Amino acid sequence: xRLSKLVGPLAAATIVxxxxxxxxxxxxxxxxxxxxxxxxxAASAGVHAxxxxxxxxxxxxxxxxxxxxxxxxxxxxxxxxxxxxxxVEFADNQGSPATGQNQALRxxxxxxxxxxxxxxxxGITLTASAISEKYGIPFVNGESVAANLTxxxxxxxxxxxxIATDFAKxxxxxxxxxxxxxxxxxxxxLVHDTTEYGASVAQTITAVFKEKGLSVAxxxxxxxxxxxxxxxxxxxxxxxxxxVIMISYTSDAILFAKTMQALDYKPPMLLADDAGYxxxxxxxxxxxxxEGAFNRSSWSTGPAGSPTAIIAKLYKEKxxxxxxxxxxxxxxxxxxxxxxxxxxxxxxxxxxxxxxKATDLKPGQLMMGYKGxxxxxxxxxxxxxGLIIQLQDGENYxxxxxxANAEKPPMMPYKGW
Amino acid sequence: xxLVLVQVIVGGLLLGAVxxxxxxxLTLVWGMMNVVNFAHGDFVMLGMYVAYVxxxxxxxxxxxxxxLATLLLATLGVIVYFGLIRDVMKGPMLAQILGTFGLALxxxxxxxxxxxxxxxxxxxxxxGGTFDVFGIRIEASRxxxxxxxxxxxxxxxxxxTRSTLGSRMLAVAEDSTAAQLMGIRPDTMQAIAWAxxxxxxxxxxxxxxxxxxxxxxVGETLGIVAFVTVSLGGFGSVPGALAAGLLIGVIESLSxxxxxxxxxxxxxxxxxLGFLWFRPQGLMGKT
Numbered sequence: 001x002r003l004s005k006l007v008g009p010l011a012a013a014t015i016v017x018x019x020x021x022x023x024x025x026x027x028x029x030x031x032x033x034x035x036x037x038x039x040x041x042a043a044s045a046g047v048h049a050x051x052x053x054x055x056x057x058x059x060x061x062x063x064x065x066x067x068x069x070x071x072x073x074x075x076x077x078x079x080x081x082x083x084x085x086x087x088v089e090f091a092d093n094q095g096s097p098a099t100g101q102n103q104a105l106r107x108x109x110x111x112x113x114x115x116x117x118x119x120x121x122x123g124i125t126l127t128a129s130a131i132s133e134k135y136g137i138p139f140v141n142g143e144s145v146a147a148n149l150t151x152x153x154x155x156x157x158x159x160x161x162x163i164a165t166d167f168a169k170x171x172x173x174x175x176x177x178x179x180x181x182x183x184x185x186x187x188x189x190l191v192h193d194t195t196e197y198g199a200s201v202a203q204t205i206t207a208v209f210k211e212k213g214l215s216v217a218x219x220x221x222x223x224x225x226x227x228x229x230x231x232x233x234x235x236x237x238x239x240x241x242x243x244v245i246m247i248s249y250t251s252d253a254i255l256f257a258k259t260m261q262a263l264d265y266k267p268p269m270l271l272a273d274d275a276g277y278x279x280x281x282x283x284x285x286x287x288x289x290x291e292g293a294f295n296r297s298s299w300s301t302g303p304a305g306s307p308t309a310i311i312a313k314l315y316k317e318k319x320x321x322x323x324x325x326x327x328x329x330x331x332x333x334x335x336x337x338x339x340x341x342x343x344x345x346x347x348x349x350x351x352x353x354x355x356x357k358a359t360d361l362k363p364g365q366l367m368m369g370y371k372g373x374x375x376x377x378x379x380x381x382x383x384x385x386g387l388i389i390q391l392q393d394g395e396n397y398x399x400x401x402x403x404a405n406a407e408k409p410p411m412m413p414y415k416g417w
Numbered sequence: 418x419x420l421v422l423v424q425v426i427v428g429g430l431l432l433g434a435v436x437x438x439x440x441x442x443l444t445l446v447w448g449m450m451n452v453v454n455f456a457h458g459d460f461v462m463l464g465m466y467v468a469y470v471x472x473x474x475x476x477x478x479x480x481x482x483x484x485l486a487t488l489l490l491a492t493l494g495v496i497v498y499f500g501l502i503r504d505v506m507k508g509p510m511l512a513q514i515l516g517t518f519g520l521a522l523x524x525x526x527x528x529x530x531x532x533x534x535x536x537x538x539x540x541x542x543x544x545g546g547t548f549d550v551f552g553i554r555i556e557a558s559r560x561x562x563x564x565x566x567x568x569x570x571x572x573x574x575x576x577x578t579r580s581t582l583g584s585r586m587l588a589v590a591e592d593s594t595a596a597q598l599m600g601i602r603p604d605t606m607q608a609i610a611w612a613x614x615x616x617x618x619x620x621x622x623x624x625x626x627x628x629x630x631x632x633x634x635v636g637e638t639l640g641i642v643a644f645v646t647v648s649l650g651g652f653g654s655v656p657g658a659l660a661a662g663l664l665i666g667v668i669e670s671l672s673x674x675x676x677x678x679x680x681x682x683x684x685x686x687x688x689x690l691g692f693l694w695f696r697p698q699g700l701m702g703k704t
Contacts, residue, residue, distance in 0.1 A: 039526070041634050043534035194679055222678035225638045230428040231673030231681070238421055250536055251638070254630040258538070262547050262556045262628070263424075285538035285630060417541075 029087045030078065030347055032337070033107030035118035035128050040095030041225050041251050044281045045120055045326060049143075051319035052327040053088055053117070056334045058314065061085045067307045069364045071339045078338070080345040086338055089113055093124050100124035104131040114347040115140065117334050120326075121249075122146035123196030129157045138340075138352045142333015143326055145274075146200040150380040156349075158356050158375055160333045160368075162384035164201045167296050168208035171271060174294075174388045174401045175214070175243065183412050184268065189218035189241035191232065191256070193248060198224065201247045201273055217241060226252055229259050237265040244269070250276035257286035261417055268413040270294065271388075280321040283395065289417035291394040294410070298368045298386045299328035300399055311367055322396070325389075332368045336361065369405070424553050425674045426667060431556070433666020434563030435625060437659040439639060440646040441569055442618035448653015449590045449610045452502060452513055456521035457643055458636025460615055464490055464622020465631045466528060469537055478543045479561070479627055486623035487616045494615025498608045521636070528633040537631040544627050558627035565624055569617055570659040576613075577655065586610055590653075649689055651702020660700050665689075 034053055037046035058064075060072045067073035077083035089111045093100035100119045107113045108131065115138040119128045125144040132139040133154045141149070141159045145167065150159055175185040190205060192198035199221075206216045218239050220232050233256070236244060244267040248256060253276030260266065271294040276282050278295060301323065302308040311331075312323045319327075336359060341347065344355035361373040372383035388401035392411050400410040443457045454460075467489055468482035475481065497520065505516035545557035577583040586606050588596040593603040629635070646665060650657030665685055673681035693699070 039529065039534075039634070041632070041638065043529070043634065044536055044632070047534045220678065223682060226678070227639060227642060228428075228432050228669065228673075229678070230432070231425060231670050232678050234421055234425055234428075234674055251630060251632065254536055254538060258541060258628060258630075261541055262559075263554050264547065279536070281535035281537070285536050289541060 029085050030081065030338075030341055031087050031089060031111065031113045032334075033089050033091060033104070033111060033113035033116045033118075034334075035091045035093050035100055035103050035107070035116065035124070037095045037120050037124075038090065038092035040093075042095050042120060042249060044250055044279055046092070048280065048319060048321065048324065048327045049118075049120060049330045050090055051315065051321075052323075052331040053090075053334055055311065055314045055318050056331045056338075057086060057088060058318075059311070060335075060338055064310075066310055070307055070335070070367065071361070071365055072335065072342060073307075078342040080342040081347070086341075091118075093119050093121075093128070095121065095124075097121075097124050097127040101127040101131055104128035108132065108135050108137050113137070114349065115337055115341065115352055117141065117330075117337055120144070120330075121195065121197060122149060122200065125149060126196055129154065132156055137349050138337070138356055140333050140337035140340075140356070142330045142336070144197070146196050147204050148200060150378040154379060156353060158336075158359075158379040158381075160336050160370070160373055160381045160384065161329045162298060162370070162386045163380065164204035165208060166384060167201075167273065167386055168205045170296065170386050170388065170401075171205065171245070172209060172212050172214065174271075177401065178269070178410065178412070184242040186214075187218075187240070187242045188214065188216050189220060189236055189239065189244045189267075190216050191220045191222075191236070191244060191246050191248065193224035193252060194221055195224050195249075197249075197275065198247045205245065205247075205273075222252070224249055224252055226255060229255050230263065232256075233259045233263050233265050236267065237263060242268050243271060245271045245273065246277065247273040248276045250279040250282050253277055253279075253282055254286050257282075257290050261289045266414050266416045270414045272296075274325060277391075278324045278326050280324055283391070287391060288394040290391055291417065292411055292413070292415040293391045294400070295325075295389050295391065295397060296386050297325040297389045297397065297399070298370060298384070299323065299325040300369055300387075300405070308367055328368060332366060332370075335367070336373055420552050421674075425670050427553055427555065429667035429670030430663055431559040431563050431666070432670060433663035434566040434659075435559065435621075435662075436642055436646050436666055437662025438562060438566035438569060438617075438621045438624065440643040440650070440658045440662060441566075441573060441655055442614040442616075442621070443643050444647045444650065444653055444655060444658045445573065445610060445614040445617070447647060449586060449614075450502075450506065450607055452506060453517065454614075455514065455517040456497075456524060457618060458638075458640030459521045459524040460490060460493070460618040460636075461622040461625065461639060461643075462528065462631075462633065462636040463493070463524060464619035465626035465629070465635065466532065466622075467619065468623035468626040469539060469631050472539055472543070479558075479623055482626075483565075483620055483623040486619035488619075490619025490622075491612040491616030493619075494611040494613075495608050497615070498611040502611065503604065503607070525633050525636065532633065534633065539627055539631075541628070556628060558624070561627070562621075562624040565620065566659065566662070569620065570655050573613070573617070573655045582609070645686070645689055649692065649699055651699030653703075654699070654701040657699055657701030664700075 036049045064073040091103035119125045122144040129139045179185045192202040315323045340355040344351040389397040390400045398407045464486040467486035471482035589603045589606040650661035672684040
């Protein structure tokens with residue numbers, strides 16, 4: 001009986017203390033939610049995304065004057081909010097659109113985050129951002145490229161990465177130049193999974209190429225997390241396309257590389273659309289049998305001592321892996337979001353939204369090789385751009401196109417192993 | 418054309434042999450104890466990691482990795498039987514399902530925590546690369562897995578049908594109380610069945626690791642196929658699992674090549690359901 005008498009006051013005291021501490025916390029920290037695939041088959045990408053966000057938090061919450069013009073680096077915390085620190089609540093989407101949506105809901109309603117970022121897979125960004133739209137919470141995405149994400153008339157969704165349409169144009173320009181320098185590029189095959197990412201990127205590339213008078217001769221679709229891809233590789237081997245464009249997540253990309261070697265198939269040119277081919281664990285696992293693979297990127301480490309090289313070093317210390325394009329684009333998206341909160345000087349969603357709309361970052365203020373960050377009415381960054389890189393030695397990608405950014409000339413044909 | 422088709426069928430047969438190898442442990446436990454081991458895929462995953470560790474730490478190939486994985490997983494099988502299965506078997510069906518499912522998650526996330534989420538891979542030429550037979554490419558690692566699948570199936574079949582131990586195990590499967598009255602210890606028999614099943618699963622994992630990527634969630638990717646193989650083959654029938662594995666492998670390969678990879682799972686599962694409609698006990702299962 002005595003115990004039950006104690007429970008009431010104790011509970012009350014706990015609630016009061018909880019309220020007091022959360023009120024205090026509200027003054028000192030800004031809480032942002034991040035949804036990533038921390039388990040499931042894309043966990044490798046998700047874990048690297050988490051490292052990237054953690055490095056960004058270090059840069060934001062501590063003074064890093066060595067990073068030059070990068071916003072938020074110079075002083076500790078957010079100057080616009082009296083030096084408030086930023087805190088990130090990570091949530092696991094488990095590689096499932098439904099889980100991603102539930103986690104976004106939890107972060108908004110229970111964790112009371114002021115903004116969201118994530119969710120790696122386009123199909124999950126699609127569902128998670130629908131929740132933030134409903135609740136009027138800003139969602140900044142730095143890495144999902146399915147074009148339709150910014151075609152939904154959303155008011156709270158902003159995206160910093162170049163999208164499938166941008167890359168399709170880069171691919172077209174690249175293929176045109178390769179053709180001019182003597183490579184055959186007429187017969188093109190697309191290999192893609194049937195997820196939101198794979199299907200929509202394949203569709204976009206086909207449409208953009210068609211517009212420019214280039215047709216895709218072969219379309220090889222497969223279900224992601226395949227147990228076997230022999231028949232797909234044999235289809236390619238039989239049709240002998242000049243260029244194979246791979247749109248695959250890591251697990252399938254590794255399986256394709258291994259199967260191509262087993263069946264002794266090398267396309268003259270292999271062009272990958274980021275995703276699996278940028279995953280450091282892809283390079284470690286099968287980089288040595290994928291020599292000469294072209295890939296897209298917006299990230300370049302830059303000369304020693306430059307802000308990008310310093311960020312790359314911080315990332316390597318944290319994760320043990322080299323910074324890859326996907327992690328870097330996620331980090332850039334997060335910086336843009338926090339910069340907007342800093343400028344808004346408030347954690348009110350509407351003010352953050354207004355600040356995001358007013359974003360106008362110059363190349364010198366970015367870690368990525370974009371021409372800037374400025375959002376159109378749909379929330380898409382209009383100044384995003386990318387380049388073509390190549391896995392020449394099987395260990396490190398080097399920039400090969402466009403010429404102005406190239407570290408080395410493109411190597412042809414695809415060497416494989 | 419025809420050469421490619423032969424290659425497709427050969428690839429399908431090798432793939433099917435791997436499915437069979439992958440499923441033999443599952444069918445044994447299923448048939449012997451009526452326990453569906455949802456952690457089966459994660460047992461395979463552990464076998465793969467054993468092979469990976471053996472290669473990275475000791476530089477050894479499957480010659481060392483496969484026996485070691487068999488031994489370690491067999492031990493784990495016994496531990497799992499006495500620590501978990503023996504007790505949950507007394508409970509309702511749901512307890513068994515949740516018990517082994519919980520075990521699956523425990524194993525998966527332990528590996529996650531220890532090895533991280535990165536995809537790992539053994540070098541492709543660990544088992545003699547690939548050879549060419551009249552223009553047909555055959556991967557030595559898959560061929561090895563296929564041959565071992567045949568041997569394991571044959572071995573398990575002989576053990577169950579021709580040996581005293583097998584007769585005792587089957588007696589326990591049929592009526593454990595009656596078996597006990599005849600002086601057979603059901604506990605010992607079932608522990609042995611778990612050891613054999615888990616050992617075969619570990620062996621499968623170590624061999625699959627020579628041509629497939631290794632990642633904590635790989636059991637999930639390969640797991641569904643194992644369940645389909647076992648139900649198509651007939652619960653508890655080891656030769657049935659072999660026939661079903663080969664059949665699924667070839668159908669997958671052919672439909673993937675002729676119709677398109679997106680449709681291959683649809684074709685396989687449609688045929689699977691259609692077949693079960695006519696013959697619910699599977700290819701070689703008892704009614």
